[in-house]
Structures are given as structure tokens and as C-alpha cells.
Amino acid sequence: MNGRKVNLAFLISVLLYIGCVFALPLLLPRLFSNLVVNNLICETVMVMPGFLFMLFSGEKLTGFLHFKRMKPGTVLMIVPFTMFSMSAITLVNLISQFFVENTSAAMMENYQVAEMPFLQVLFSVGIFAPFCEELACRGIFYRGYRKSGSAFYAMLLSALLFALMHMNINQAMYAFVMGIISVLLVEATGSLWSSVLYHGLINSSQIVLMYGMLRVNPSAYSEAASALNTDMLVYGLAGYLVITAVSLPVAWAILVWMSGHEGRRGVLLELWRERKNRGSGTVQESQKSQTVTEKKKDKLVTVPLLLALILCGAVMILTAMSQWLIKLVVDHLGW
Numbered sequence: 232m233n234g235r236k237v238n239l240a241f242l243i244s245v246l247l248y249i250g251c252v253f254a255l256p257l258l259l260p261r262l263f264s265n266l267v268v269n270n271l272i273c274e275t276v277m278v279m280p281g282f283l284f285m286l287f288s289g290e291k292l293t294g295f296l297h298f299k300r301m302k303p304g305t306v307l308m309i310v311p312f313t314m315f316s317m318s319a320i321t322l323v324n325l326i327s328q329f330f331v332e333n334t335s336a337a338m339m340e341n342y343q344v345a346e347m348p349f350l351q352v353l354f355s356v357g358i359f360a361p362f363c364e365e366l367a368c369r370g371i372f373y374r375g376y377r378k379s380g381s382a383f384y385a386m387l388l389s390a391l392l393f394a395l396m397h398m399n400i401n402q403a404m405y406a407f408v409m410g411i412i413s414v415l416l417v418e419a420t421g422s423l424w425s426s427v428l429y430h431g432l433i434n435s436s437q438i439v440l441m442y443g444m445l446r447v448n449p450s451a452y453s454e455a456a457s458a459l460n461t462d463m464l465v466y467g468l469a470g471y472l473v474i475t476a477v478s479l480p481v482a483w484a485i486l487v488w489m490s491g492h493e494g495r496r497g498v499l500l501e502l503w504r505e506r507k508n509r510g511s512g513t514v515q516e517s518q519k520s521q522t523v524t525e526k527k528k529d530k531l532v533t534v535p536l537l538l539a540l541i542l543c544g545a546v547m548i549l550t551a552m553s554q555w556l557i558k559l560v561v562d563h564l565g566w
Contacts, residue, residue: 232288232295234379234388237372238536240281241392244367245539247276248398249546266342267355274363277396281371296370299422305489309416309425312489313432315482316412318475320433323405325468331551332456334401336441340452345445352442357435365427368393368410369417380531381505386414388531395543399550409433412482418498419490 251273256264285295292298324333344352368389376385390410394403413426444451490498 232285232290232371232375232378234376234531235533235535236284236288237281237375238533238539240284241372242535242539242542243280244277245395245542247280248273248396249542251276252398264342265347266338266344267347267351269342270355270360274360278363278367278371281367281375285371285375295374296366297374297417297421297423299424301420301422301425302492305420305425305492306428308485308489308492309428310432312416312482312485313429315478315485317433318471318478319412319482320405320409322468322471322475323408324401325464325471327401327404328459329461329464331400332554333452334397334399335437336452337456339441340445340449343449344442345449349442353435353438357431357438361430361434362427364393364396365413365423365430368396369413369426370423373414373417376531382418382502383506384531386411386502389414395540398543398546400547403547415486415499415502416489418502419486419495420493421495421498422493425489 255272285292372392373385373389376388379385380388390407390413393410393413394407397403397406409430413429416425416429417423419425448454487499490496
């Protein structure tokens, strides 16, 4: 599994995802009107092409994906790490709302999540989705890119694919930041389970918050969105800039502690150094030499990746434009 195969697998995933989101609801409207079912199908579609490519590449699953055990202390420290790093994700989410709406909150309200069984929603969004997305992005995509380039560029590209998977500008912006943080966590702990837990904690906490809000008031998001203005966003942004400036160094300190606790001290610094050492398969193997032919053969950016970027960009732009037009019509008619 290398970068070229990752790019082709991602393009196929995008095409299948677009088909699921835009075509199947027209054929099976009742099935896809359910958030849980919709999410289970879409997540499976996104991860399956890469998983099949990996299988046919002859990779050993646990070794290639780095599903390794972590020490109990590391597992426990992922909880405060999540708490202190979430401010950066929220900050970027606020910045995106200067241009587009909060897509995930709107989706929860539109699907009438508060009327669904809580455990079903929690499993679908808080457990199944994080596992599939981490398996694809920090597992298959990241490891595949690392075989074709340095861990640093693999981190950036896998975070980009993670962002594009969400197919809307709001989620894509903060997903990119989350993707980078997740790779750093995986490198610090040496285990993909760390990012699965991290992602699951973030999604689950948001589900609990949104579910509780919508149970009290089913129109909570609509009312909040209509009351939201630029001044409120500016104040929120200023507040989270301060919070992030304080909490992010703490998150980094926890990350460094976890890397030392797992016997991987110095791995984060080595990842940064690798930005100039394309062609290595792992951080520890960054000094191993490769031929010029191999470097040219395994390009990180290929035609399938460019096509996937164009498709995802087009979907994001069309989605943002449709949201803007709907808001314009609603405001004009006073609905």
C-alpha cells in the first residue's frame, strides 16, 4: 500500500460517497431519512475501497495499521489531552462560521435526532464513525503515504483527505486541524487506538451536548443560528483565542509525556525533521536510503488525488451556495 494506491482508493471512495448522498436518497428516501442508517452506510462506503486496496496489497493488518496496546497511563491521559486540545478545534469551527453555517448542528436538528434512541445515535456517530474514519485516515491513508514520503507530508495529506471526506466547508476546516492532532497522537503513542479513542471522545461529547439541547428544545439550533451575528462570533473568537493559547501548550505537554511513557521519546521532533526527508516509511526509518527511481515512482500527488480534490471542492462550494440561497430566501420572506 503506497501513496498512489491511497489516492486511487480515495477517489473511488469520493465517487461512491457522492452516489450515496445524492443518488440513493432519491431511490430509497425512507431509508436515508434516518441519520443512523445514513451514517452507517456512508462511513462504510468511505472506508471500504482503501481497506480492500490494503488487503490486496498484501499488508498485515495489525502491523500496517499499528493497532497496538497502550499502557494504562497513556490511555487515561488521552482524556485530558482531548479536553485541552478541543479548544483549537472549536476555534477553527468558529472561524468557519463567519462564512458558512454550523453544518453538524444543523444536520442533527434536521434529522430530528432528539426523537431517535440515544444509544443508536451514540453508537453511529460516537463509536462507529470515529472507528471507520480513523481506520481510513490515520490507518490506511497515513500509513500508505508514509511509504511514499515523509511522515510530515503524510500527516498533512491524510489530514487533508480527512477534511475533504466531510464534504462541507464548516466541518472540513476543523477536521483538518483535528487530523493533524490525531496523527501527532498516533505517533506519540505508536497506536491507532489512541486516535480512535480521541475521536470517539470528541464525537460522543458533542452528541451528548446536542442531544440534550434538542431534547429540551427541538428548534435550539435554528433559534441560535438566527440570533447569531458577527459581533457574537467576534467575541467568541476572541475568547477562544485566549483559551487556546493557554490550553494548547498543556495538550502538547501531555502529548510529549505520552510519547516518553510509551518509549517513543523524540518521535515528535523527528516527525518535524522529516519534512525535508521524503521517501521514508516510518519515523524511526527516516535515515534509510532509497533510490531516485523509487522516489519518482511513489509520488504523493497524482491524477486521482487531483480529481478527488476537484470533486470534493465542487460539492463543498455547491453545498455552501445552496445554504446561502436558502438563508437568503428565508430572510427575505421572513419565515
